Amino acid sequence: MATQGERMAIAGNPLHVSSPMQGSVISVNVKEGQAVAKGETLAAMKP
16 A cells, blocks of 8 residues: 555556556656567666
């Protein structure tokens, strides 16, 4: 459960992504519609 100041993904919202681990996205390395290769880093998170 989220604590004060944390946010939770809202089920059914395509802009929200849930994760089984806590953390914050610090960078997104691809753009919408961009082709990606297997093993390519798409985003980075910090705990």
